[in-house]
Amino acid sequence: MRSPIADRSRLDSFWNVDRVVNGVPAAAGAPEPDADRSYAMSADEFRRWGHEAVEWVARYLERVEDLPVGSTVAPGEIRALLPPSPPEQPEPFGAVLADLDRVVLPGITHWQSPKWFGYFQANASGPSIIGELIAAGLGTQGMLWSTSPAATELETHVLDWLVELLGLPDRFRSDGPGGGVIQDGASGATLCALLAARERAGWRDRLDRLVAYSSPEAHSSVLKGARVAGLHDDQLRLVATDEHQAMRADAFAAAVAEDRERGRVPFFAVATVGTTSTHALDPVPELAAVCREAGIWLHVDGAHAGSAAVAPELRFVNAGLDQVDSYCFDPHKWLFTNLECDVLYVADRAPLLAALSVLPEYLRNAATESGAVIDYRDWHLALGRRFRALKLWFVLRHYGAEGLRSTIRSHVRWAAELATWIAADPRFELVAPVPLNLVCFRHLGGDAVNQRLMDDLNASGELYLTHTRVDGRLALRMSIGQTATERRHVVDAWELIATRADQAAAAAGAAPDPRPGARR
Numbered sequence: 004m005r006s007p008i009a010d011r012s013r014l015d016s017f018w019n020v021d022r023v024v025n026g027v028p029a030a031a032g033a034p035e036p037d038a039d040r041s042y043a044m045s046a047d048e049f050r051r052w053g054h055e056a057v058e059w060v061a062r063y064l065e066r067v068e069d070l071p072v073g074s075t076v077a078p079g080e081i082r083a084l085l086p087p088s089p090p091e092q093p094e095p096f097g098a099v100l101a102d103l104d105r106v107v108l109p110g111i112t113h114w115q116s117p118k119w120f121g122y123f124q125a126n127a128s129g130p131s132i133i134g135e136l137i138a139a140g141l142g143t144q145g146m147l148w149s150t151s152p153a154a155t156e157l158e159t160h161v162l163d164w165l166v167e168l169l170g171l172p173d174r175f176r177s178d179g180p181g182g183g184v185i186q187d188g189a190s191g192a193t194l195c196a197l198l199a200a201r202e203r204a205g206w207r208d209r210l211d212r213l214v215a216y217s218s219p220e221a222h223s224s225v226l227k228g229a230r231v232a233g234l235h236d237d238q239l240r241l242v243a244t245d246e247h248q249a250m251r252a253d254a255f256a257a258a259v260a261e262d263r264e265r266g267r268v269p270f271f272a273v274a275t276v277g278t279t280s281t282h283a284l285d286p287v288p289e290l291a292a293v294c295r296e297a298g299i300w301l302h303v304d305g306a307h308a309g310s311a312a313v314a315p316e317l318r319f320v321n322a323g324l325d326q327v328d329s330y331c332f333d334p335h336k337w338l339f340t341n342l343e344c345d346v347l348y349v350a351d352r353a354p355l356l357a358a359l360s361v362l363p364e365y366l367r368n369a370a371t372e373s374g375a376v377i378d379y380r381d382w383h384l385a386l387g388r389r390f391r392a393l394k395l396w397f398v399l400r401h402y403g404a405e406g407l408r409s410t411i412r413s414h415v416r417w418a419a420e421l422a423t424w425i426a427a428d429p430r431f432e433l434v435a436p437v438p439l440n441l442v443c444f445r446h447l448g449g450d451a452v453n454q455r456l457m458d459d460l461n462a463s464g465e466l467y468l469t470h471t472r473v474d475g476r477l478a479l480r481m482s483i484g485q486t487a488t489e490r491r492h493v494v495d496a497w498e499l500i501a502t503r504a505d506q507a508a509a510a511a512g513a514a515p516d517p518r519p520g521a522r523r
Contacts, residue, residue, distance in 0.1 A: 042093060052096045059103060060132065064115065068487070071464025072116045074109065081110040112467070117487040120496060121469040123279070123307045123441075126486045127341035130401035134394030135341060145388040148376035149368045155377055158185055158392035161399065162346060168404055169312040169332075172325040175348035177377070183348045184382040185391045189306035190224035192331035192347035195355060195383055197228050197271055199329070200300030202358035204270035214262050215239045215271040218250035218285065220278040222304060247436055248281050248473070250274065252289035259297050271300045274327075276320050277308025280471040280480075281435035281443050284308075287323030294327075301327045306345070310337035311439050313407045317415065319438075337411065337440075337484050340398045344391050347382075356381050414440040414484045417493045421481065424497050430504055434473045442481045443473065448508045450477040456500070456507035463503075466496045 044052070084106045114125045145154035162183035166175050174181050186192045197215065206213060210233055217225045219241045229239045240262070243254040259269045272294055274285040287303055294301040303324060309332025311317040324330055331347045334340040349355050360381040362371070370376045380386050402410070418440040425431045425444045435443040446452045457468050457479055469480050483493055 044096075048096070052100070055097075055100055057136075059100060064129075064487075067113050067116050068118065070108075070113055070116065072113050072118050072467040073461050073464060074112045075462075075464075076110050081106060115485070115487070116467070117485055117489060117492045118466045118496065119485045119488075120481045120483060121467040122480075123336050123482050124484045124486075125335060125342055126337065126339045126484070128339040128398060128401075128486050130397035131340045131394045134397035138390040138393045141390060141393075143388075143390040145390055146380040146386050147366065147368065147371060147378045149370045151390070152376075154388070154390045154392065155379060157396060158379065159183075159377060161392050161396050162348075164399060165346060166348075168399070168407075169309070170315065170318050170321060171312070171330070171348065172350075174325065174350045175330065180352065181348065181350045182352050182377070183346055184379055185395070186331070186345040186347050186383055187343040187385075188335075188345045189222065189304055189331050189333055190227065191383060192329075192345050193222070193224050193273065193302060193304060194228035194231055195347060195359065196300070196302040196329040196331070196349070197232050198358040199349065199355040200271040200302070201232055203300060203354040204268060206270075209268055210234075211238075212266065212268045213238060213270050214267045215273070216242055216255060216258060216269070216299075217273040218242050218244050218248075218275065218278075220244060220248050220250075220280055220283055221273050221275050222279055222306070225273050225304075244283070248278060248283035250285040250290065252286050252293060255290055256293045259293060259299070263297070269297055269299050271302065274301060274303045276303055276305040277439065277441075279307075281473060281478075282308065282437075282439055282441040283435070284320070284438060288326065289323075291323050291326035300329070302329045303327050303331075305330060305332040307333060307336045307441075308439055310334065311411055311415070313338075313404065314412050314415075317411070317439070334395055334398070337414075338395075338398065338407065339402065339410070339486050340395050343389075344395055352382070359383065410486075411440075411484075413490070414488070417488075417490050418442050418481075418483045420490075421483070421493055421497055428501065430508075434476075434478045440483045442483070443471065443478050444481070445473075445476065445478040446504055446508065448511065451511040452508045453477045453479055455511045456503060459503050459507055459510075460500065463499070465499055 113119065115127055143151045143154050145151045145158075148155045159177045159182070162185070163176050163178075165171070165183070166173065173179070175183060177183065186195065200215075201210075201213065204213060213234060215225075215229055215234065215238060217239065226236065226239055230236070240258050242250050242258055245251050255272070262269050272290065274287050274290050276284055276287065278285075287301075291301055293299070305320060308320050309330075311320050327350070329347065329349045331345055333345045335342045335344040366380075371378055379388055399407075418437055421442050422433060422437045425433055425442065430448075431444050431446055433442070433444050437443075446456055453470070454477060457470055461467055471478055471480055481496070
């Protein structure tokens with residue numbers, strides 16, 4: 004077949020070969036470009052507008068407490084503020100920044116508000132924001148050690164720091180067969196662990212026979228990861244839980260035995276330390292014993308609760324980690340490091356690398372061939388890698404272990420206080436234990452009252468709560484852990500909840516639940 008480039012008639016129809024600017028042919032019919040104009044932002048312009056942008060962020064953090072926590076815009080309202088087509092001519096950057104207030108802020112739900120008590124946190128902090136800015140300025144692509152040695156070696160070292168800081172097993176350190184890597188989130192970490200487990204199980208000949216396990220309280224990403232890994236939904240077994248929504252080890256052992264008798268291949272299990280719904284703690288040591296006997300890869304998801312281990316008295320969240328194959332937690336939830344920053348540790352990196360390593364010729368280099376370096380591109384799905392370790396490094400150095408411990412201890416203490424206030428109010432009940440900083444409770448008037456109460460509270464703009472269902476009944480969740488939250492914010496939140504409770508009950512036309520045992 005003749006090359007199109009060799010066809011002069013086709014070439015001339017696209018390019019006006021009589022018009023050449025600096026040796027580059029101009030597109031036919033295109034206006035003459037201004038060869039002397041640069042559209043790049045100069046260093047002086049960047050300095051000016053960078054200062055303005057940092058000042059805008061600083062003002063935002065100062066005033067976020069006074070902004071309504073939840074956005075009240077209607078669907079499509081933000082898009083209606085935007086022009087239908089992109090700008091043809093460059094716009095003054097001052098106009099771009101001005102639109103942060105006009106266009107963006109009205110549609111922001113303020114996760115950085117100290118009155119944010121919904122879901123879990125997506126925390127930022129000053130040092131983390133600065134680290135993100137510098138990482139963006141460096142524009143590093145850290146896919147290989149050779150493409151930026153500092154990005155790789157800083158990440159490896161900081162994750163070894165975290166092993167010490169959190170009291171994790173030494174098997175997760177990089178100087179043994181295992182090691183750690185920063186992922187975008189716990190969802191990606193769980194998928195990578197699942198792929199490593201699939202690799203170790205010899206999946207290519209028996210994919211349809213593989214079976215994985217979790218509790219119904221595990222994060223939704225477990226099912227999504229199973230689907231991505233090629234499993235059908237019925238290849239993920241949901242194991243029964245106890246009265247505290249934690250996976251039952253006896254039920255897990257029974258499920259594994261049943262599957263093996265049926266000729267299936269149990270290969271992967273997820274234990275959760277701090278479930279999203281109620282902060283339930285799966286019994287990792289007992290589950291690990293079952294996995295060890297059956298040759299099952301055990302992954303522990305400690306996405307939110309894992310940060311608590313900076314305080315030695317809270318290291319019950321680490322129970323059994325010396326017996327598991329992989330573990331992840333999110334500094335971007337409760338360790339004051341903004342998205343995206345999940346840490347995945349593996350006890351043996353070989354199955355992970357076997358599952359994910361692909362080396363085309365254009366990535367070959369002397370450092371990789373030497374075997375003396377880590378190429379983190381082999382530790383997750385993406386090839387490209389941002390310099391995520393920089394912001395985590397900044398946070399650890401700014402707070403120090405002392406600052407991290409003190410802040411997390413305060414959050415846990417305030418949650419315990421809130422739990423006592425709720426337990427003392429005859430209108431409410433606690434619906435789950437409070438091991439850390441998540442308090443789950445409900446009004447005894449029933450689902451309609453709780454829904455109305457949450458809606459009214461969130462509409463007030465004075466706080467933000469989310470909900471779950473426990474034993475089929477709606478419950479409110481209050482997660483205390485935002486970077487800027489102080490005790491006064493928790494006190495104010497409870498006073499508002501207590502004040503609005505009777506109004507919500509009256510509006511819903513409900514009376515307190517008369518059933519025996521409704522209160523704990």
